[in-house]
Structure formats: C-alpha cells, structure tokens
Amino acid sequence: MDGAGLAAIGAGLAVITGLGAGIGMGIATSKAVEAVGRQPEATNQINRILLLGLALTESVAIYGFVIALLILFTR
Amino acid sequence: MDIHIEPSVWYTIPVFGGIPVTDAVFVTWLVMAILIVFGLVVRFVLLPKFEDLPKGFQNILELFVEWIYHFCEDTMHERGRGIAPYIGTIALYLALANTIELIGLRPPTTNLGVTFALAIMTFILINYYGIRKKGVLGRLKDFTKPVAIMAPIKFFSELAIPVSMASRLFGNILGGLVVMEIIYKVVPVAVPAALAIYFNLFDGLMQTFIFITLTLSFIGDALE
Numbered sequence: 001m002d003g004a005g006l007a008a009i010g011a012g013l014a015v016i017t018g019l020g021a022g023i024g025m026g027i028a029t030s031k032a033v034e035a036v037g038r039q040p041e042a043t044n045q046i047n048r049i050l051l052l053g054l055a056l057t058e059s060v061a062i063y064g065f066v067i068a069l070l071i072l073f074t075r
Numbered sequence: 076m077d078i079h080i081e082p083s084v085w086y087t088i089p090v091f092g093g094i095p096v097t098d099a100v101f102v103t104w105l106v107m108a109i110l111i112v113f114g115l116v117v118r119f120v121l122l123p124k125f126e127d128l129p130k131g132f133q134n135i136l137e138l139f140v141e142w143i144y145h146f147c148e149d150t151m152h153e154r155g156r157g158i159a160p161y162i163g164t165i166a167l168y169l170a171l172a173n174t175i176e177l178i179g180l181r182p183p184t185t186n187l188g189v190t191f192a193l194a195i196m197t198f199i200l201i202n203y204y205g206i207r208k209k210g211v212l213g214r215l216k217d218f219t220k221p222v223a224i225m226a227p228i229k230f231f232s233e234l235a236i237p238v239s240m241a242s243r244l245f246g247n248i249l250g251g252l253v254v255m256e257i258i259y260k261v262v263p264v265a266v267p268a269a270l271a272i273y274f275n276l277f278d279g280l281m282q283t284f285i286f287i288t289l290t291l292s293f294i295g296d297a298l299e
Contacts, residue, residue, distance in 0.1 A: 055285045059239065062246030069249070073081060 011071045017064030024057050082186045099183035106171045106183070150291040154204070154298065161200075162287050165193070169286060173248055173279025176255065177271060182248055182279075190244040194237035197290045201236070205297035217297075240289060244282055251278050 032050040036043050082097040117136065125133050143163045148155035172183050183189045205214045218226045218233075251274040258267050 051281070052285070052288060055281060056289075059243040059246070062250070063239075063242055065250060066242050066246045 007071050011068040014064045014068040014071060015061075018061040021057055021061035024060075025054050028053050028057065082181075097186060097188075098181055099186035099189050102175060102180050102183045103172070103189070105180070106168060106175065109171065110167055146287075147291060150288070151295045151298070154294075158200075158291075158294070162291065165290070166283055166287050169193075169244075169283035170280055173282055174276055176252060176275045176279075182252065184244055185249045185252055187241065187245050190241040191237070193244070193286070194241040197240060197293065198237040200290070201293050201297045204294050208298055214297075236293060240286065244286060247278055247282050251275055 028050065032046050035046050082099055084095040085098050085101060086096045088094040088096060121132070129137050140163070143166065144156060144159050147159040147162055151158065169184070172189075174182075176182050202214070205217070209217070218229045220229075255267065255271060255274055258270060
C-alpha cells in the first residue's frame with residue numbers, strides 16, 4: 001500500500017480544475033443576466049444558450065473529477 | 076464508507092478464459108425491454124385508434140416526435156430528417172438510462188465502456204457524413220481550413236471529441252451517483268427524495284440533451 005498518500009494528494013490536486021470552471025460559469029451567467037435586462041423578450045433564447053454553455057463549461061471540472069477517480073481507484 | 080466506483084461483475088461467460096459481464100449490460104437489457112415493449116404497444120394497440128385531431132397521450136407522442144424533427148432540422152439544416160430517428164433513439168435510451176437510479180438500479184452510463192461506445196458511434200457518424208459529402212481528401216483538407224499551420228491542433232481536437240463526450244457523460248452521472256450514495260448514508264429518510272430530483276432527474280435529462288446537441292453540432296460542422 002505504498003503510494004496511497006501520494007495518490008490522495010494527486011487526486012486532491014486534480015480537482016482544482018473546478019476553480020476555472022466556476023469562475024467561467026459565473027462570468028457567463030452575469031453576461032446572460034445583463035443581456036436579459038437589456039432585452040427581456042429574448043429570455044427564452046438566452047436561457048437555452050446559457051444552459052448549453054454552462055453544461056459545456058462544467059465538463060472541464062468533470063474532467064478533473066474523472067482524473068481524480070482514475071488516480072484513486074486504479075493503482 | 077463502502078461506495079464502489081468501479082462496475083461490479085455479475086456473471087462471467089466461461090469462454091476464452093472468462094469474459095466478465097457487468098451490471099451495465101443487465102440494466103441496458105432492462106432499458107431495451109422497456110423501450111421495445113412500449114414501442115410494440117404503441118404500434119399495435121394505440122396506433123389504429125389515432126385520430127386526426129390528437130388529444131391526450133397521442134398529443135404527447137406527436138409533441139415528442141415533432142420536437143426531434145424540428146431540433147434536427149434546426150441544427151443540421153438539410154440532412155436533419157435523415158438522422159432524426161437515430162437521434163430520437165439515443166435520446167430515449169439516454170433519458171431512461173440516466174434516470175434509472177430513481178428505481179434503485181445503477182445507471183449503465185456510470186460504466187465508462189457504455190459512454191465510450193456511444194461517443195465512438197458519434198465519431199463514426201461524423202466521419203461518415205464528412206467523407207460521404209467531400210471524399211477522404213476533402214475531409215483531410217478541412218483540417219487546414221482557417222490557417223494551414225493549425226492542422227495538427229485541429230486533428231488532435233477531432234480525436235478529442237469522442238473522449239470528451241464520453242468523459243462528460245460518465246463524470247456527470249457518476250458524480251450524481253456518488254453524491255446520492257453519500258446522502259443515503261447520512262440522512263436516509265426524506266432528504267434524498269427531494270435532492271434526487273436535481274441530481275438524478277434534472278442532471279440525467281440535461282446530459283442527454285447536451286449529448287444529442289453536441290452530436291448534431293459536430294455532424295453539422297463536418298458537413299460545412
């Protein structure tokens with residue numbers, strides 16, 4: 001069971017990708033809210049584009065999660 | 076805490092030194108049985124009773140079919156109607172497979188093999204449509220489209236498409252599974268039912284929508 005400590009540290013470092021994803025999603029939502037405030041009739045369109053963009057940006061954080069799982073469980 | 080992330084093997088086919096059959100295969104069979112029985116019942120029992128002015132259940136079915144055709148034509152413009160049955164099948168399978176944790180079974184998309192198979196099907200479709208429209212040389216020349224220097228970067232980003240689609244689906248559904256397992260251990264009574272609406276139902280349906288949107292987007296890009 002050598003290396004279990006290093007694997008845990010590696011898994012913790014891998015999930016730091018969530019930081020970038022969180023900042024990006026916050027900026028995207030703020031721009032979307034601004035756009036809705038500017039033109040409320042386009043709310044449906046903006047809603048759809050925002051959800052699509054958020055789900056794609058979240059996948060960057062998910063990559064970090066998958067790598068952390070790989071590090072922890074396949075040694 | 077005994078949450079096991081890796082898929083559990085239920086049965087081993089005793090051929091070539093044992094081929095492990097995981098729980099994802101059995102749950103996929105259950106999803107297939109549900110969809111096939113539903114299709115047969117609609118076709119042979121409900122379809123002769125359809126009227127010109129739909130109401131009730133017929134309305135819901137027509138809504139879904141029209142939405143799939145409309146969505147494919149929006150994103151893929153002219154070949155949309157040809158690929159709509161495949162997209163509808165994938166949408167139904169993923170919608171059922173991602174949310175089957177509400178019954179208590181482990182979703183088959185938490186197995187990296189299942190999501191990778193679906194992503195490879197998308198990859199094959201992208202290249203098939205691209206090569207059918209432009210030929211092999213035309214498809215390779217697409218990589219030098221904006222600037223010729225970017226060709227290696229575009230080539231590797233094409234290879235990254237199935238990997239990213241597989242990891243996105245796998246990671247989201249597995250993340251929902253792990254969080255729900257932890258909540259079951261901590262507060263087993265009323266809270267999981269409320270949180271399962273977000274983690275299993277909304278997340279699962281959102282991921283199927285993302286998967287089919289990305290499939291259509293990439294195929295549409297390859298046809299330009």
